[in-house]
Amino acid sequence: MSRNSELFERACKVIPGGVNSPVRAFGSVGGTPCFVERAQGPYIWDADGQQYTDYVGSWGPAILGHSDPDVIKAVQEAAVHGLSYGAPTEGEVVLAETLTQMLPSIEQVRLVSSGTEATMSAIRLARGFTGRNTIIKFEGCYHGHADSLLVKAGSGLLTFGNPTSAGVPAEFVAHTLVLDYNNLDAVRDAFKQKGDEIACIIVEPFAGNMNLVRPAPGFLEGLRELCTEYGAVLIFDEVMTGFRVGPQGVQGLTGIRPDLTTLAKVIGGGMPVGAFGGRRDIMQCVAPVGGVYQAGTLSGNPVAVAAGLATLKKLAQPGFYDTLTANTANLIQGLKAAAQEAGVPFTADHQGGLFGIYFSENVPTSLAAVSAGDIERFKQFFHAMLDKGVYFAPSAFEAGFVSVQHTSDITDATVQAAREVFANFK
Ligand code: PLP
Numbered sequence: 001m002s003r004n005s006e007l008f009e010r011a012c013k014v015i016p017g018g019v020n021s022p023v024r025a026f027g028s029v030g031g032t033p034c035f036v037e038r039a040q041g042p043y044i045w046d047a048d049g050q051q052y053t054d055y056v057g058s059w060g061p062a063i064l065g066h067s068d069p070d071v072i073k074a075v076q077e078a079a080v081h082g083l084s085y086g087a088p089t090e091g092e093v094v095l096a097e098t099l100t101q102m103l104p105s106i107e108q109v110r111l112v113s114s115g116t117e118a119t120m121s122a123i124r125l126a127r128g129f130t131g132r133n134t135i136i137k138f139e140g141c142y143h144g145h146a147d148s149l150l151v152k153a154g155s156g157l158l159t160f161g162n163p164t165s166a167g168v169p170a171e172f173v174a175h176t177l178v179l180d181y182n183n184l185d186a187v188r189d190a191f192k193q194k195g196d197e198i199a200c201i202i203v204e205p206f207a208g209n210m211n212l213v214r215p216a217p218g219f220l221e222g223l224r225e226l227c228t229e230y231g232a233v234l235i236f237d238e239v240m241t242g243f244r245v246g247p248q249g250v251q252g253l254t255g256i257r258p259d260l261t262t263l264a265k266v267i268g269g270g271m272p273v274g275a276f277g278g279r280r281d282i283m284q285c286v287a288p289v290g291g292v293y294q295a296g297t298l299s300g301n302p303v304a305v306a307a308g309l310a311t312l313k314k315l316a317q318p319g320f321y322d323t324l325t326a327n328t329a330n331l332i333q334g335l336k337a338a339a340q341e342a343g344v345p346f347t348a349d350h351q352g353g354l355f356g357i358y359f360s361e362n363v364p365t366s367l368a369a370v371s372a373g374d375i376e377r378f379k380q381f382f383h384a385m386l387d388k389g390v391y392f393a394p395s396a397f398e399a400g401f402v403s404v405q406h407t408s409d410i411t412d413a414t415v416q417a418a419r420e421v422f423a424n425f426k
Contacts, residue, residue, distance in 0.1 A: 002032070004034055019033065029394045034050070040066050044066065052391035053414055054066070054391045059401070061270045063324070066403075075306055084298055085302065107280040118274035122200075125260065136187065139180055152164065180366060181215075188226065200232055205220055206354070209397070210367045214349065236262070237262045239263060240354070243315055246352050266315075271301070271307040273304045328352065331406065335418050341422070360372065
């Protein structure tokens, strides 16, 4: 028995499904998950000593590649002084200053420990600020596992064919209005009918939890206009896209200024850090200044903050995003060309260090279009690539991640492996 299988068997006895987050279980693609022993640059190694080129990157944080020496050093240096104090530290101030400098829409920010905490708190804040209850989210967008957001919520839930979680009382989602991504008319209608009840729109401004789906031209602009017109709060959930699609996330690419932004993943450099921030007048409603309660024993943890700061410092180096984009483009162009040579219906899209691959003729613009892709083909592709030492996300509903360490020799090797896999599809 392989060591991966042995560990998975043990894990399943003591951990539900053998994993601490559902998509890790390979539930939608089948097979035994890789138990990772170590990671370096673009590679991970599993418990059987097998090396993989990694396009999951810890689901986003590993933008510098794994185990970046400067990040590891920062963590080691911080850890020497103590792991957690439950009192403010200078590092938190510097991270908050850095985020407000890097993202102009963020005038004030509160640090938390995960993306889920960030979105959950931003929603509470939007409700507290507006005095309204209804929130709008979009089908296929995932904003973490808070009760009110677990409705038609993308990736993990889609993968398991379970659009809404058990254990969430209907009353808890009664104020969550779920609309189709990229359907601005539906949002307009909702505001016409209930404009004075809508506290906020929360949106993944590039959706990364139903594979990668871009906003249609005018969609985000329309959301911005409607929120302004009706006094609702526009929340960009940039947990995935923040510092990933470009130095200022989607708000930098589009020039659209949300009222609040949620962040996590990259800003912790692989450690648990999340954040929500935005307009000062809204952020001033957060306790202890205002009446919207929000707290965390480990919020702003000094070791995690050190990892985040060391990461953000490297992203600010000139040319960082050019390199990242070139790496991703090389992979995506190569995969598309290889599929075309083999006559396999396949397409792909990318922005910065984020990409989507689709076994369909066209890049999808909705959850329905992603679901209409050839999911069986994806599964076949996933396993064949894994056998060749390439680790893509184990679900057709997940985006992929490239780091600055995925240089052209590495992505070329991935493309060659894909060429061999596509040739066998005939
Ligand atoms: N928001 C988005 C867009 C995400 O992609 C995720 C996680 O993948 C979350 C929120 C939740 O973040 P976390 O898993 O850190 O709680």
